[in-house]
Amino acid sequence: MRKIILFLAVMYQSMVLSQTILASYSLELKKIRENDQILNFENAVTHEVFVFVASQGNFTILKYNSALFLRDQFAGAMTYYEKRSLLGYSFGEDGNPTLYWYSEELKDIIIVKYYFEDKTVKALKFNFPAKIQPIVTQYQKDNAFNLLTQHKTEPKLILYVFKNGTVEERELDFSPFTFKDRKTQSRTFNQILTENPIEKMESGEYNPLFKTVSKTKLYLLPQRLILTLDQNVTNTQLFDINLTSLDIKEKNFLQPPAKKWARSSNSFYHENKLYQINTTEDEFLFDIKDLESEQVLKSIVVSKNDTIRFKNSPLLIQRDIYSPKELKNTAKFLQHLATLDIGLSVFKNKTNLFITFGGINKPSYQSFDGFSYPDIQTKTVYFESIWDKKLGYTTEQQQPLAADKINLFVDKHDEVSFQSIIKFKDYFILGYYDTDTKEYKMLKFTDGYN
Template identity: 25%
Template sequence: MIKNIVSAVLISFNVSVFCQETLVSFQNDLKTSSSDIKDVIPVVNTETDEIAFFVADAKNVYGYKIDANFKVSEKISSEEKRRKFKVIIGSSASKDDSYRVFLTNKNQTDFASVRFSFKDGSTSLKEFSIDKNETFIQTVVSKNKFYLIAGSRLHNSLSIYTFNENGDPQKNNINVTDLRFIDTKGKNKNLTSLLVEGDDLNKFEENTPNSIELTSEFRKMFVRDHTILITLDHHKMFTQVLQIDLNTLLATSFQFRKPKLGEKAKRTNSYLNGDYLFTLATTKNEFTVEILDFETGNLVKEYSATKNDSITFKNTPIMQEGGLLDSYRELGKTKRFLGRIANGNTGLSVRKVKNRYHLTIGGYIVQNTGGGMMMPFGGIPIGSIGAVTVFFNPTQIAFNSFTNNKTTRIESLLDTDFNHIQGEIEENAFDKMKEFKSKNKGGTVFKYKDFFIKARYNSSSKDFNFKKFTD
C-alpha cells in the first residue's frame, strides 16, 4: 500500500515537472535602489521571437532583451518615467532594435510613449493626444505595431491612430456611418455609444483559458489575421459583430441569430473561436448551445437540455465554486444548474486544445463581502503589479480573472466535427501555474508563441525566473 502511494506521488511529481521548465533566470542587476518594483512589462517581438522585459520601480525603468534562445543579450536603464502616466496600454517593436511602451493617465485623457533603444542605449519620452471630442476605447498590437482606437459619441465617429517610427500619431477615420447596430429593444443605436458605455472593452486571446467572469461580458474584442473583431451581445436574439481590417482600415458589420430560446431568456451570450461562433441562451427551465459557421452563419451543431434532463454532453459534474467560504460543491440536478446560471451573469468560453474543443458553460454571481462589491480580476486595480490593465497583456487579465465570485459551470469536450466525446478534462496551463505562486512583487504571466510564460521575482536575490507552461 505504501509502495503504491509513493509511486503515485512520484508520477504526479514527474508530470508536474514535465509540464513546466525554466527558460531563463537572470538578475535584475541594473536596479540599485531599494524601492519596490511597480510594474513589469513583457513585450514579445513576433518577428524575431525576442522578448523585451521592462522592470519599473518608483523612479527608474530597467530593460532586459532576451533573445530567441532565452539568453539575456542586452540591457538598458532609464529615468524616463512620469508619474501622471500610470496605465500601460500597449507596445510596439521596431526593426532598429528599439521598443516603445505606450501609456495613459488615470482619466485616459493624456497619452505618451517611451522608446527604448537597445542599439544605442538611449531612451526618450514623447507625449501625444487624441481629438478632444473623442473617448479612448481600446488598443491593438498586431505584427509588432500599435493601434489606438478612439471614438466620438457626439458624431458617432470611430478612428484608429497609427504611429510611425518616431512615435508620432496619425489619425485614420473609420467609416461607420452606413453600419447598423441596435440596442436591447431592437432600435437603431450609435456604434460608438455601444463601444464606450459601461466598463472597459476587454480583449481575448485565442485558446487562452478564460473564466466565466470574463466571458459573460456582453462586449468582447478579438484580434486575428491583422483584423479586429468586436462582438456585442446586449441583444437577446442577435450577436452583432464589428470587423475592422487593419490592412485597409475598412469596417464592416454583420449579425448572427442566437438560439430561439433567447426570446424567453434573461441572458444570452456568445464566444468566438476560430471559424465558429458559439452561442448560448438559458432560462430557469432549459438552455441551448448553438455552434455557427462564422463565415456563413449556418448552424453546425446544437446541444440543449431541460431542467428534467441529465446533461449528456458534459464531461464534469455540475460544479459550484467560490463564494465567501471559497467552497466547492457538486450539484446533482440540471434544475439546480439552470437555477444558478439563469440568475447570474451567463457565459461560455471555448478553447481548441490538442485537436479538441473544450467548452465551459455557466454563470456567476458577484459576491458582496460587506465592504462593497468585490473588484473584478481578483481585486487588482488598473496599473498595478504585472501591468494588469484591460488594455495590455490580456493573458495576465485572464489568469487573474478566476476570482472568489460564486461560479456554477459544466465543461464539455467536442471533436473537430463537434460531436461530444468522453474523457477527463485535463489541467490547463493556468492550473499548473498555481503551484508556482509567489507573493513577491514583479511577477507576471504572458503568452509566447503557443505556450505561456510565468515570470517570478525574488526580491531578496533580485532574480527573475521564467518558466514555460503548456496545456
C-alpha cells in the same frame, strides 16, 4: 479565472507543479513602490524576449535571444515618464523596442524608443483628444502598438496604429447601423457601449468566464477586428471590420429559440465560427454557426430533465472564495444559471477544443454612510466540455491548462510580485520578481499534466 482556482486545486491535487526555470536575473528592488512596473514581451519577428523594469526613477531593460539567453542590457533614468503608466510596446525594423507611457492626469502619451547600439533614448509626445476620445483598450499586433478609443459624441471608434516612428489614425464609422437594447428599444452606438463596455478577448489564449460574460467583445485577427454585441437576448449583432479598407460588414445571428423568454444569452467567436448560448430555467440551448455561410453546424437543446452528455466535468457551483460543490442535476444547474450573467469561452490546443459554459453574478455595491462597499456574495456556476476539432464530443479527462497552473502557482507563492504572462512558441512564460531571492525569474508553463 480565479473563480475556478479552488476547484482546480482539488481536482488536480496530484498535478506536478514544479516548473522549468527559463531564466533568472539578480535584481535588487530596495523598496517596492506602487508605481513600479515590470513587463516582459516578445519581438514577434526575431522572437527575442525583453524584460522592462521601472523602479525608483530608473529603468533596466534585459534582452534575451530566442533561446532565452541574456544577450544585452540597458539601464538609465526615467527622465520623461516617471509618473506614468506603461500602456504597451512596439518594435522598429531595427529591432529596438519602443514603449508608450500614458498620463491619466495630462491625457497624453510619451513615446520612448530605446537604442541598444549606443544605449540612448529618444522621446516624443503624442497628444490625442482624450477628453472626447476615452481609451477603450490597447494591444500589440505584428510588432505595432494599437490604441483603440471611442468618440464620445459620434458613433465611431478610432484606432491609432504606432509603428516605426509613425502613427496612423483609422476611423471606424458605425453610423450606418442601427442598435437595440435588451428590451428591443432603439439605442445609439454610444449608449450601447456605455451600458456594455468593450471587453477585449486574447487571441490564442484561454479567456476566463468573468471576461466572456461581457455583452460586447472584441476579437483581434490579422488585419481585421470582430466586434460582437449580445445585449439583445434574441440575436448576436456581429461586425467584421477590415482594417485595411475600413469597411464594416454587419451580420445578425439569431439565438437558438427557447420555449420561454430568456433573461440572458451570449456568444463567443472562434476561428470563423460563432458559438451561441441561450438558457432558461427549463432549457439549455447551444448553437455553432459558420461565420461566412451562417449555416448551423451544430445545434443542441437540453431540457431540465435531461443529462448534459457533452460535459467533461461535474456541474459546479462556487460561492465567494469557498470550494466549489457539485450540483445534482441539470434542473438545479439551470435554476442557478437563470439568475446570472451567462457566457462561454472557447480555447483550442493542438488536439481539442475546450469549451467552458456558465454564469457569474457581477459584483454589486452596497452604500453605507455615503461610501460604496462591494457586495462579496458572489456566485459562479459552470461546467467544462472537450470537443475534437470536427466538433465531435469526447470523453477525455479534463487536464489543466497552462493558465490554470500559472494561477495556482501565483496563489501558492507569496514571493511572486509584478507578474506578467506571454505566450512564447508553444508554451507560456510567467515572468515575475521574486521578493525572497531578489531575482527576476521566467518560468515555463504548458497545457496538460507535467
